[in-house]
Amino acid sequence: MLVLSVAVLLLLKTGLSSIGTVRGCVIMTESEFDVVVIGGGSTGTAVARDCAMRGFRTILLERDDIASATVGTCAGMISSGLKYMEEPEIVDMCSQEVVYFNRIARHIVTKLPILTPMLEMSDLSSGGNFAEEYSKRAATRDVPPVLFLTPEDTREIEPSVHPDIIAAMYFEEFFIDPFRYCLLQALDAKNHGAEVNTYCEVVDIQQEGSGDSYRVNYYNRTTGDMESTTTQAVVNAAGPWAPDVAKNAGAEVEIRPNKGAHVIFDRRIVNVGIITKAVDGRMIYLFPHENTTLLGTTALDSWEDPDTLVASQDEIEYLMKSIEFVVPSIRKARIIRTMEGVRPLVADWKIPEDDVTRGYEVIDHADAGMPGLYSFTGGKLVMARHMAEAVTDRLCQLLGNHAPCRTHEVPLPGNEDDVNIEALAKKYGVPMHTLERMRARRGTEIEAILDLAQENPEWKTNICTCEPVTEAEIRYAIREEFPHTLNDLRRRVRLGTGTCQGTFCTYKAAGILADELGLEGEDYIVDILDFRAERWKGIRPVLRGEQLAQEELAQGVYSCVGNLDQSDVEYDLKPWEEGMQ
Template sequence: MKRDLPGMSEKVHDLVVIGGGITGACVARDAALRGLSVALLEKRDFAGATTSASSKLIHGGLRYLQNFEVGLVRESLRERRVWSNVAPHLVDPLTFLMPETSRKIKDRVVKAVGLKVYDWLAYDRNRLDDAEKSIPAHRKLGREEALALEPGLDSPALTGAMMFHDYQMYSPERLALECVLGAAEAGAMVANYAEVTGFLLEEGRVAGVRVRDAAAPKPQPEHEIAGRLVVNAAGPWADLLMGELRRALTGKGGAARSLIRSKGIHLLVRPVTKGHAVAVTGENGHFFILPWRGYSILGTTDTVYRGDPDAVHVTEKDIVNFLAVVNRGYPGAKLRRSDVLYFYCGLRPIVDSETSVREGGDADRDGGGDAYNTSRAAEIFDHEKEEGTGGIITVIGGKWTTSRSLAEKVVDLALAKLGKDPVPCATETTPTFGGAVGRFSEFKSRAVREHPELPPDIVEHLARNYGSRMGDVTALAEGDESLRARISGQFPDIAAEVVLAVRQEMALTVEDVLFRRTGLGTTGPPGAEAIRRVAEVMGAELGWDAAERAAQADIATAHFASWARTLAIVNPNSWNRRTGALWPKIEAAISRAVGPVEAAFTDGPMAATRLAAKALHEGFEQVIAIGGDGTVNEVINGFFEDGAPINPEAALAVLTSGTGRDFRRTFGIPESVEDQIERMAASEIRPIDVGRVTYVNWEGREESRYFGNIASFGLSGAT
């Protein structure tokens, strides 16, 4: 798979596909297998956004039955089976337990009927090439049996559990990449880091796209890629491209279809269950606890996001509040902030409709409503039919599981619009790029026997990640002992994978390798040495000098640095100067409880205000005020500027160590520092009221100050 934008620009392609997520990858693969000439363009890296930010499930959509979306559920269940057949090395059965706590007959009957319908709709679930991937129908468990399987379910209200089954991906990124590789193998031209900046128009018809080569040195060149038909499969950016097209045609912005962008976060934590997935009904829908690679994934939230899709990220508020939801819904988890090893988020593109969003919450950039009950059905928008603009189709919405069948419909329409004879879709039965393994357990055992030079855990990893193409990796490793070496002692990934990623899989950055080729970075920071080694191997392949290798390593390292940076503002003179003396111990305790913190020390009146304001402007999202009431109120003042919050998402934590500590008593905060830190680790972020007092200062000017619990003047401090 070679990246060649100049060569791509020399041809007129039948199909130009915008978006290298799973939808675009499936469209490109399907079209190429049906004989169309295809160009696939991705603004970042393949599978670099929504596709990789998933719960890693291939599922039938049980909860969609509550919206009576029987057709979507049936399609999802069929596609669940298809993915298991065409990519058996990357898709495995997963057993779920759904705890039952309601004693109402109606609730229990509804759940039982829903699962029965789910089984009926999955009547063909075991028509599989690999019988070991078979899954049984659901069954009901009594309380004792449920607790024997998962003791963490224990609660006074538990009456039993329902057991059902879906599938899980070993690596969504690799599965999507295999679709891209399969498209290229079938003749498609593909390019990552190729951002579409505009459309080529001929007599009011779309005739291609303009593309900026985002991987080239500045000034980055643009290329014109001509196509008889353009497919906009840009996911959360699809409506923005529609708006750009309308602006180019009419001079007016706005898309013919708008998207709801639903933000979903996931947290990777220590193992919480004994190997089963748990589906829990929470306060605003359900959440999952999913076993994955020896860890647990907590997912997911479903809040409407109204900001720039390029700027979406996980906030400290997201993390702390979601942990609180999980701990309330599954008390056996007993999770603390320090248990979060890694976190990620993405935007689900959902077709907008007048009644699709359940309003609630703050109408801010990150939660103007709840998208939980919104349909995941997709829409194929034919611009020529709907608004008279030929040469383009836009795909909106959809879900991971149904991406293949959605692509089939898109290519069916494309063939008709291109005036070509119908060609049957082949992707339902054609294995993905590494999917021709037969029964996976036998393939894995055979691979271990054939490669005695490699430890079994490395062979199993290669079989999982590359399937029938693992020989591409072992061939590199056979001739070079250094390429057989592990990247890091704690991982099975070897250096040959990095070489393959560069030579055959279009990896251009260290992040591409860590997150979307090897998975080294998907379970948390792999360590500085592993990142340095990846940069070293890539640098040898791509001709990077020492400065570029270091820069690439720094960028990858920064990926693991929390956006939710925490600053502790410490008044060392509080608590009769004991705070300063005890700070090293306090810092260590806070770091164990909530993660790493940076510290800044006050050195006079209003210093805490200045430090807090500076921190919020620099992107810190949590500030811990450590001192007495005066310090706390000064920090509160630093949260505001020109009468408004500097960052509405920022959170305040308080560790009171002053002499008066009225704030502590007002809010029921424990007295001991140790108990306060424990509460900080386990608490949920909640709003508090803040007052503002306006007064005339000594110079005769009017000023305002904010206060959290008390405002006073005169001799109150000494009274």
């Protein structure tokens, strides 16, 4: 009702005439595009980029922020396909995609050496034909073939490995920053003319005309307005929410939802990645990740609401017990948080969840009388570009466009050239460590940030000391990368993701965000509380040992000194969500 009255008031004020109503709300604005992409995860941003590059008038609609859902909970491994040895076509696809990632996004790609320690003879045969299959494709990916190491060599590389191991397999895999990857795809889509609208939730899709066009209605959570666009094609890239989005159009999509948890440690507790068998024989991993370490992952059928998922005690203990066999000191390490996501797997039934294909399907709803409507199921971050190419090829066929795909050869922003950290450190007077972390997020963009710092020398200060992140980078991200909240800023610059989990940077960054966006009073406090609540979601399941003391300090800073627990602000809802009630 509130939305309705706000919309009517606005209509009276602006003199606009009503375009129509949906769910009782007046539609405020209308537009027209060739393609509407729903979902701003790895898949949707890749589709928007490809469509825009091929000249389609494209709009991307994301109900939250870019990379705010499943892709933000993943390890970022752009894998050679260790898990999919039974599906050689997927292994080939992934190997080729890794080559493309290193071509278009090498500034946000890292290579990680990995050990698979073996404790008994049966472990030696457990990798199946992995060593052979991996080595066959190694040259393509510019990595050495699999090596077998002695226990001595293994422990020299990684002293925390169990002293009783009998050998280890050594190989290398690539990783990408999932947040930056999605954002860069969205920014590049914009550079090629696409409109990228975050905080816009699609609530209704109506078939129009003779059935070959669609009206997509969406709720703009920032303005509180209902908006509408007409289009010839809709791509549903909503991950675990793909069935819900399809329902909005009266179509059907089925996925096999599969949840996975990660446990995160406060620092890099291993020099290299470790992959080993879990208690049930599945493979799990321990990866140094940015300035932390990731232990993952579980894979469980799950029909829980993906919006409210948290890691269970069973998942945490399953991972800890499993890794303890090869890294016995793991219990002494400090866990700072967990994260949990849902894989929108292809709907294969009556097979164990781990055996479900990690491939993807593009569902063409033309078969159900809805030409131009496509939905994705399955897939992975590493396949996002490939998935986008597949659906955009179909759109080209449908809409008579002959432009070839170029997403595998055109660099993403920041990957234009090499960056000389030493020279920049001398020129701008910023420590090498800070610059190296900035380079890993920014590539060649780093100079624009440093120029900003040069004009305002006080912005060279580190606001987040865990990463570290300077004030100049935060201000640059706010100006160029459309964050609305502190959580969005976290995805842009890794604010609050390190050891202190935002204890010492949240209030400082909130001041900068408020300054740049002109936020005041309540909005500012709501955002801090929202950011703390989001951190708390991951911290709560592992609140034990030394982490308890850290959390008490954080509570002290925000509840006692900051007096935020005394605030009478309703922080369950964002200001724009009030209208949704």
